[in-house]
Amino acid sequence: MTDKRVDPATGSAVTYTELVATYKKQYKRREIEDYWETCKPAKSKKSKAAAPAKESKPSKAAKPEPKAKAKAKAKAAAKDGKKEEKPKPKAKAAPKPETKMDDKVQIGKDGGASALAKLRSFGSCVLAEYVWLDADGVTRSKTMTMTARPLKVTDLKVWNYDGSSTGQADGHNSEVLLKPRAIFNDPFRGYPHVMVLADAWNAWDDQPAKNNTRAKCAETMDMYRSLDPWFGIEQEYTLMKPGKVGVKPSVPLGFNTDGSEPAPQGPYYTGAGYNVAIGRPVADEHYKLCVEAGVKISGINAEVMPGQWEFQIGPCRGIEMGDHLTMARYIMLRVTEKHECVCSFDPKPAEGDWNGAGCHTNFSVTPMRVAGGYDTIIKVCEAFGKVAKEHIAEYGEGNDKRLTGKHETCDINTFKYGVANRGASIRIPRDAEKSGRGYMEDRRPAANCDPYRVTQIIMKTTGECLSAETIEAGGKTHTAFVFIKPHANNEKVQALVKEKLTSEGLTVKAEGQIKSNVIDKKKLIDTHYGAIAAKAV
Numbered sequence: 001m002t003d004k005r006v007d008p009a010t011g012s013a014v015t016y017t018e019l020v021a022t023y024k025k026q027y028k029r030r031e032i033e034d035y036w037e038t039c040k041p042a043k044s045k046k047s048k049a050a051a052p053a054k055e056s057k058p059s060k061a062a063k064p065e066p067k068a069k070a071k072a073k074a075k076a077a078a079k080d081g082k083k084e085e086k087p088k089p090k091a092k093a094a095p096k097p098e099t100k101m102d103d104k105v106q107i108g109k110d111g112g113a114s115a116l117a118k119l120r121s122f123g124s125c126v127l128a129e130y131v132w133l134d135a136d137g138v139t140r141s142k143t144m145t146m147t148a149r150p151l152k153v154t155d156l157k158v159w160n161y162d163g164s165s166t167g168q169a170d171g172h173n174s175e176v177l178l179k180p181r182a183i184f185n186d187p188f189r190g191y192p193h194v195m196v197l198a199d200a201w202n203a204w205d206d207q208p209a210k211n212n213t214r215a216k217c218a219e220t221m222d223m224y225r226s227l228d229p230w231f232g233i234e235q236e237y238t239l240m241k242p243g244k245v246g247v248k249p250s251v252p253l254g255f256n257t258d259g260s261e262p263a264p265q266g267p268y269y270t271g272a273g274y275n276v277a278i279g280r281p282v283a284d285e286h287y288k289l290c291v292e293a294g295v296k297i298s299g300i301n302a303e304v305m306p307g308q309w310e311f312q313i314g315p316c317r318g319i320e321m322g323d324h325l326t327m328a329r330y331i332m333l334r335v336t337e338k339h340e341c342v343c344s345f346d347p348k349p350a351e352g353d354w355n356g357a358g359c360h361t362n363f364s365v366t367p368m369r370v371a372g373g374y375d376t377i378i379k380v381c382e383a384f385g386k387v388a389k390e391h392i393a394e395y396g397e398g399n400d401k402r403l404t405g406k407h408e409t410c411d412i413n414t415f416k417y418g419v420a421n422r423g424a425s426i427r428i429p430r431d432a433e434k435s436g437r438g439y440m441e442d443r444r445p446a447a448n449c450d451p452y453r454v455t456q457i458i459m460k461t462t463g464e465c466l467s468a469e470t471i472e473a474g475g476k477t478h479t480a481f482v483f484i485k486p487h488a489n490n491e492k493v494q495a496l497v498k499e500k501l502t503s504e505g506l507t508v509k510a511e512g513q514i515k516s517n518v519i520d521k522k523k524l525i526d527t528h529y530g531a532i533a534a535k536a537v
Contacts, residue, residue: 005039008149008192009107013042031152037294038185105192109155111147119147126150127193129186130159130178131330132200135167135211137450139330141195149192156180156196160203168200168210175203181214182323187292188334195293195330197323214322217456221318224463226507227365230439231321231455232298232314236357236447237332238349239279239307240342249342252350254278254306262306265355269304277302279341283309286328286335293331296324304355304407314362322452347446348401356402356409357447363458364439366507367466373437376466381417381426381440383465388415388425391461394453396446403444410443 004013007022014022016036023032104124116122126149131141142161150156163169163176178198186193200209208215221229240249255262271277283300290297290311299312311332313325329345336343348356367376384391392399392412403412410416410425417426417440419433425444432438445454482501484493494511501508 004042005036006042007039008105027152034183034294035151038191040191106148107151108148110150110157112157115147116145127186127189128156129189129193129195130180130198131195131327132178132198133211133213133326133450137211137448139326139333140166141330150183150194150196153180153183153196156183159198163200163202163209169202173204176209177201177203177206182320182327184293184295184327187289187331195327197327213450213452213456214319217322217452218319220456220459220463224365224459225318227367227459227463227466228507229318229455229459229462230315230364230369231318231458232312232316232362233321233325233445233451233454234310234312234358234360234362235325235328235345236303236308236310236359238305238344238346238357239282239309239336240344240349242340242342249344252305252307253341254308255350261352264353265304268302268306268308270301276306278307279309282332282335282339282341282343283311285339286311286332289331289335290328293327295328295331296320297328303357305350308349308355308357319452319455321455322450325451345448347396347398347448355407358402358409358443359396359445359447359449359451359454361442361445361454361458362439363442363455363462365462365466368439369437371437374432374435377428377432377438377440380462380465381428383461384426384442385415385417387461391442391457392444394449394457395444396449398448399444399446402446408443412444 002015004015005019006012007014007019019036019039020029020032023035027035105126106124116125119125122145126146128144128146128150129141130144131139134140140161144157144159146156148155158180159178160175161178162174164171164174166176168176177200179201180196180198182197184195184197185191186195199214200212201207201215202209239253241251241253241255243249243251251259254268267276268278280302283302287297287300295313296316297311297313298315301310302308303310311328313328314321316324332343344357346357364373365376367373368380400412403409405411405414405423408422410423415425417428418424419428420430421427422443425442427441427443429438429441432440442454442458482497484497498508
């Protein structure tokens with residue numbers, strides 16, 4: 001990257017390479033990449049305008065002319081048709097440069113209350129909007145004033161809230177902790193403020209709070225991290241006319257004011273025009289703010305029912321799928337606050353001959369994306385069929401009203417997969433069949449599904465069905481080492497081993513030396529091989 005951006009911490013314009021050189025001892029490469037995305041582009045230098053010529057001062061010897069003579073000269077000039085030249089104004093001194101917010105903002109770890117107490121003003125502070133899920137899977141948030149703009153989650157403090165007001169604790173023991181997991185830019189307040197995706201933990205036993213499904217998902221993703229799972233979720237939603245405060249709305253924004261239904265489905269999907277693309281200002285503003293926030297939003301489109309839209313999040317890797325979709329949903333709820341409508345994730349927002357709202361989940365792992373990966377896709381589809389009921393239980397409430405076998409769905413009690421079949425449980429893209437590798441789309445998750453529960457069970461079923469010959473799984477229960485004995489350890493052999501592993505669709509996660517006592521102490525491999533390793537090293 002040769003373009004330059006301004007490092008907020010120093011105010012200097014630097015290239016990405018220079019930024020890495022500055023921070024490589026303090027932060028990981030991924031953290032530096034995220035930081036680079038927050039840096040503003042450096043302004044190109046413009047040629048300086050020529051400075052106005054200074055007026056020559058009259059010498060001390062020169063005396064001012066008497067007023068009478070000056071008047072006479074003016075009259076004479078008027079007769080000759082010449083205008084009297086007025087003296088040029090003196091050049092003003094250049095204004096002092098203003099101190100910008102960027103120059104005041106500190107970068108790094110929050111100093112906390114003790115640091116805030118020493119400040120004369122909070123004008124240079126950063127606001128952090130902590131966002132989490134309550135007992136019903138709905139986003140909640142509250143704001144904290146911080147002394148610095150965080151670069152990584154460890155720069156943020158663990159906060160707390162009243163869990164008895166979110167259905168996650170009792171009143172007599174209500175403190176629930178918020179542990180930061182991901183940082184986004186705040187598109188509502190602007191730079192330098194941030195939004196923090198957090199998950200909830202009981203303060204009394206440090207266990208995941210009620211409905212903290214992220215914790216279990218993170219464990220599963222870590223267990224099968226070497227499979228490098230990619231996700232892309234198509235979030236459908238319906239804009240509704242607001243009803244009474246606190247009461248679930250029942251009339252879509254695209255329905256007539258007299259209560260009658262609009263014309264049948266057909267012109268609304270990807271349509272344009274008044275009374276066709278109903279709710280576009282909401283969809284467009286949401287798209288823009290997600291991009292500014294750093295959410296991985298990859299597209300939007302109007303859906304089949306009037307007032308129904310879709311946004312796509314991904315590709316995301318592992319746990320970040322749930323994080324980015326959760327933040328995208330939160331931003332949507334904030335956007336609708338000023339558009340006088342309600343965003344519904346109900347899987348069947350309107351009864352009758354109208355499409356429901358889903359959360360189609362596109363998914364792949366490394367063995368699917370390499371040559372011959374189509375066979376792995378089929379193998380995983382077969383595995384999904386064996387646990388179809390278990391998956392449905394994780395795919396959202398009220399999904400039976402949507403999965404009827406009509407409106408581009410497969411009946412909830414039936415499982416089938418097929419190429420380019422939008423009436424199947426699992427759709428395999430035509431391109432995947434042609435190229436022999438690619439991804440699969442699970443069309444069953446409902447619009448109100450919990451993305452952590454969905455991605456967790458997808459990854460669990462996939463990981464369990466793929467044999468050890470296909471994957472090199474990392475984590476607590478699936479760790480694989482490839483040892484090269486000392487007498488054969490050279491660059492040529494190392495290159496040969498890597499080439500063989502890569503050709504089998506395996507990913508080398510780390511290289512290095514490890515002592516036998518470490519292997520035995522951490523129980524990285526079983527006793528038999530541990531003993532052999534101890535003798536060989």
